[in-house]
Amino acid sequence: MPDKRREYALNAVLALGLLLVPLWAYWAGSPFTITVFTRIAIFALAAVGLNIALGLGGMVSFGHAVYFGVGGYVAGIAAQHAFNGETFLGIAGANQMLIIWPVAMIAAGLLAAVIGAFSLRTSGIFFIMITLAFAQMVYYFAISWPTYGGEDGLPIYVRNTFPGLNTMRPWNLFILCWCLLMLAIGAFALIRASRFGAALMAIRQNPDRVAAVGISPFGIKLAAFVISAMITGLAGALMADLSRFASPAAMAWTMSGELIVIIILGGTGRLFGPVAGAAVLVGFEVIFGGMTEHWRLWLGLVLLLTVLFARGGIVTLIAGRERLG
């Protein structure tokens, strides 16, 4: 099928482009370019997470920023304690990314299990509103918690570390983010092709039918929601280390909106949709953000055009509609 081949080609271009441009920037000595591409990789990773819930499961979570933010706080809190020479979770010097990542994922996953257990009993607009409400609750909790920065957020003076790499160097941090993004995309592909994914995508299309064959939609959706939040939480930890700042703003509803925008721009449910969407979003931020404070106006225009004329986003525009087989 030519559509299939075109999608493979597009995926290869996106994956390699995301790797080769920073590599060029590394040789050319442009750390700013590397940082921009690290941002793309991290936003894409967060959106790969959301794409499991939204793209595969049809769960329009308008509160995924909360998992992104929680991941960031795990990184920030670990860095602060390590910086002060204190222990974190009973571990001395817990500023190891290999410890922080699983902790961030577990924290995001547990939170999603609680939020999902309530909100997945609803659907449609109610689900959107409940996920938003839960996220805003956690957001307001974060800005009123003085121990960890409150409204000011939590600066990370020294980035958390990874064995064998100097994470203070842009290229080293980038390559970590790129590898994690590729792993997450691989996990997304596995899930989508599996029995679990078959049930999940079927629930998106017709939950009554899935229940009538004997699969309870709730359990499948909750599991997908938790996995989705874990990946977004991991991205949040990386973002805090990149910007060297755990920000409550990462939990705000605008961030949830941006993640949804990334997915719609890239192509809902498509494997590399989040990469394409994140590249557009960060591209606009960098290019138009330099000219005007109101760069989001232009992004909004592109979003409008996408929704009106290219429903399936960039990936569908180039590689055609997805056939689920």
Added chain:
Amino acid sequence: MVDPVLSLSHLSKSFGALKATDDVSLTLMPGEIHALIGPNGAGKSTLIGQISGRIAPDAGTITFKGRDITGLSVAQRARLGLGRSFQISSLIPEYSARRNVMLGLQARQGHSFRFLKPVMHDRRLRDEAEAILAKVGLAGRASVPSAELSHGERRLLEIAVALALEPACFLLDEPMAGMGAEGVGALVDFLRGLKAQAPILLIEHDMDAVFALADRLSVLVYGRIIASGSVEEIRNDPAVREAYLGDSE
């Protein structure tokens, strides 16, 4: 005496002042086709909803394979072996006919929390799904998304998905709805063979099909069963003739 596979006992359901189901008792015996007929608005859909688990009855019990299932969810009932088809085709639109059946097979095996093995490369699942599609006459349409199938083909796919569940009883909600005469004829023959596999509770509007298939008939009018018996008995029942068959005779 053989025990019924499915029995409804004194089932009642009201929506406000409307008694949609009024003290309905009904049994489905092994090996039979029990047809439920009734004019529009008689409460057939509400009754189906209660049997499948979508609607909770106000009173009464539903027993399936000797077990009280009144409090179970739709999915739990399906796992026990209650296979249903929908009045309006309810399939997974973007999935091919094959994949719709594979989902049923996967559900029957109970392995939906598997994350690693690609399901579409599962040869055994594919072969089994294709064998079932061949049984209902959809072998040549296996790769077509169900949204692109014709109306009649979707009706058949509904049956194929129910077959994949290897249920202990079939609950078929107007399987012939909107089908042409030719399709109805073929489906009647097919269902006649199917009852050997599991008994069928058949809700159907097509009277010729019902009279050709049913071992027993129950007539539902205004939420009540006004008559129950063999095809001959129902045909000659004066109450039924008045309430239901009057205009067609």
